[in-house]
Amino acid sequence: MIIQLTGNVNYSITLDPTVWIFDDRKVAFEEAFTFQTTKEASEEDEIKKASQFWDREVYQQKLDPPVNKSISRYDKKKILEGTYVMPIHHFLKNAEINNDAKKALLVTDTGETAITLDELNQSLFLFSQDGKPLNQKGPVHVYFQDGSNKDEPVKGVQKIVID
Template sequence: MIVPITGNVTYSITLDPTVWIFDDRKVLLEEAFSDQLNNQEEGDELEKASQRWSREVYQQKINPPVNKSISRFERDKILENSYVMPINEFVDHAEIKDDAKDVTLLSGSGETTISLENLKNSYLLFAIDGKPLQEEGPVHLYFQDGSNKDNPIKGIEKIIVN
């Protein structure tokens, strides 16, 4: 259930979509392709990062780290929804080299090649009804513009930067 990003990158990284259900960056599938969300993401990205940084610094200076549990309502809500994760931040952490041309997505049904720009502007579907993808998993790729909303790239097992 892991997805490695390898190839023409400075750091090969491994994505574990099974833990993203608890990640604050996840997006509801129903909201992923709305214009409001895309505009809000662009404007709020710096603000969200600033808030996360401030919260971490504040907790480290004043309070010891505490594992805050989610409420029963939040847990039930999480287990009822389908989620996608923007992939751009993970791609940035892998540090794609300047001479990279495109990306090959390996799945059980073969290979698909897409541009680096398309990869950076994509979502990975990782949960349906709050559960990891078992069939055709571990992730499906959707372009943020919604152009493949009805026909995502399914069963991605490895991402190779060429």
């Protein structure tokens, strides 16, 4: 149930999707593909994101990765029954992809899928469905942020090789 991130990176890392359920960076699947359509909403969202980014960076200096400190009973039930994705860009930053890297290979149980580094950077990894880890075709399913593969995600990803 782990994923290796290797290849043209400074640091090869191992990802364990089973612990992401407690990570504050997870996103509910229903909210992952929603887009703001008005300019005002986009500007307000950008300000909010910048504020959250600043708060998160300050917080991460104290504790990395961010983990829910106190969870109410309602939130605990929601977490244990929800479907969640994790943005991969947090982990790519830690792996430090080299400047001469050109693409990424998603190694699955049925073969390989080549994608650009931008697509990988904007990918979302489905790791929990109805509060449970993905056992069939898991440990993660890869969705692109723009929703272009929402109906046909890359399933069964076991390794990511930066080329």
